[in-house]
Amino acid sequence: MRVALFITCVNDALFPGTGRATVTLLERLGVQVDFPAGQSCCGQIQYNTGYRHETEPLLRRFARVFAPYEYVVTPSGSCAAMVRENYPRLGERAVAEGRGGELAELAAEAVPKVRELTEFLVDVLGVTDVGAYFPHSVAYHPTCHSLRVLRVGDRPLRLLRAVEGLELRELAGAQECCGFGGTFAVKNAAVSSAMGADKVADAVATGAEVLCAADNSCLTHIGGTIARTGRGPRVMHLAEILARTEADAPSRTAEGFRR
């Protein structure tokens, strides 16, 4: 099976380890991964801040770049949600504004292909045991867009439970937002920070070594809060846990937050 990886702009620039892990994991499962170099950003930050028209060229680019592929896999719940929920809206609004059906058609082509990583693993590949080994205690934060827009449900937890050596710890208030929210983190910094602090307190209370999620945007917020206070688990993208096998050397912290 040949799929395109949509790495997302944040992962490309700041968290390449998540991309490497996603490629390693998918190739280990026999998937032929391609990375079309013309890809860039889904436009979520522009769209959610009110700049719908700035998002339109990025929808066109997305549809064009990924046109040859049957599946587009992305290790980001919120970027997958942006495409799936808001690209059709961009199309509908353009039609309503008398600007023709081009965007709606492109959205209709792009949307069905997009799978968040855990959806792709569980629904398309039909696996929950990906052969991973990670001998650490881990808590999972479900992230809002995975949970409430994509509705990935317990897929991430099923994948984590099948990881050898992993001890899953329950996170209290797991379904509550971490307070990131894109530009919300800056526009309403006080409330955002308060939400982040509460999320970190819940993460600390689990006693887990690692807090994982399937979205590095949220982990940037949680990890940034932990790095500032110096107290809390290490944050890791779910893909980086699923990519680990017994053959791997102990984890390095080549990127992320300086501790």
Add this chain to the structure above:
Amino acid sequence: MSRTDLGMPAFPRAAERATRDQRLRGNLRHATHTIRAKRATAVAELDDWQRLRAAGAAVKNRTLRHLDHYLLQAEAAVTEAGGTVHWAADAAEANRIVAGLVKRTGEREVVKVKSMATQETGLNAALEAEGIRAYETDLAELIVQLGHDRPSHILVPAIHRNRGEIRDIFRREMAAWGRPAPEALGDDPAELAEAARLHLREKFLRAKVGVSGANFLVAETGTLVVLESEGNGRMCLTLPDTLISVVGIEKIVPTWRDLEVFLQLLPRSSTAERMNPYTTTWTGTTDGDGPRAFHLVLLDNGRTDALADTVGRQALRCIRCSACLNVCPVYERAGGHAYGSAYPGPIGAILTPQLRGVTDPLDASLPYASSLCGACYEVCPVAIDIPEVLVHLRERVVEGGRVTRHGARVTIKPAKGHAAERAAMRAARWTFDHPRALRAGERLASRTRRLHPSRLRVLPGPARAWSDSRDLPAVPPEPFRDWWARHRAAKGERE
């Protein structure tokens, strides 16, 4: 809306102050988490909840699409049943009508049923200016009124107060309004309720004029419906000689069959009850039973303008249950006062900028008072996609454009203070649409990473709001796409 709401600081500043108030944070956290959990249990009892929710949304959509028809039908039915219908285009007109009606009775005081519409119009202050005293009789509204305070929640206006604070307010203020609080009043909830009951009874028995809102107005019979928990509503709706009800035009449901859906949706969503303790319905006037004169004031106050917006109009489906407030992580930390309107929380963030417009800095800041986590949409009993409307209103703030104000199509300018953001968004879009430039930027950041300070504790410009409480991740040695190029080359050699 109410004059007291004007001149409030924009949401972020008011919210920032609230996050530092540990007592407020504690009160809100305790109260919202309690109601949140109870609601989830009450909703989980019904296996057809999602279908009920869809039915509620469908009934409201159909009603709003034919609102002109149902309003005229309701007017005819109310008139036929002995009531008088008044039409108020805005808050000032509604207040003027009510004050005029009260004056005509010769009375100088009214008892009030808890009503969002009259909070929205600032009726109490308007009556005060005319020399008429309005007594709130809902327990939480009474606490707010006695405390010279403002409501901070749709269902529980005094949610920001704990029982100790309530005891202090009762002891300090009740005497000035009527029967004083008992000398040794404690903070036991039953004791506090008893003090309120005795204080209010005096008002109920004396009042000749009642003022209410309504949860629903059934068009086919012209029947008004109020749902409540305390029984104070029943007293105000039945004892006075004159009853005046101020009702938003979106409160209409066409038939009693339609009402049935909402009598299931509303109690479970708001108080987490299968059924609320008191449901009062009345149709015009009845000889020898209840008020002898009934006036219905139908309030527009921006609703028709909102109805003209194809995305925003779904906010008019709201049945004021406040489930969205109770699950909102922003409301929980900012408190209701930060929203500067009778309608706080997620629903307020989409309703207020539509009813009042986005020209005031506070109103323009409301669509941003959300992390778009979607918890509000999930619990909304009429499936209002609040995040969708928030983003839509953000676009109105930053781009301006065609909107309906006071019934006329006008073009509004983009709000001030977004120029730098707009430029940044355009630049980002340009870069993202030119991957070579993107790659060059990523490489530059990676190659200069040794020059970056080891920890960015204070970032310049708006980014400082991030760095006040959070670190930024370090830039990695290379972007993913550079690793990919080597990975693919190596694989190519192997294969």
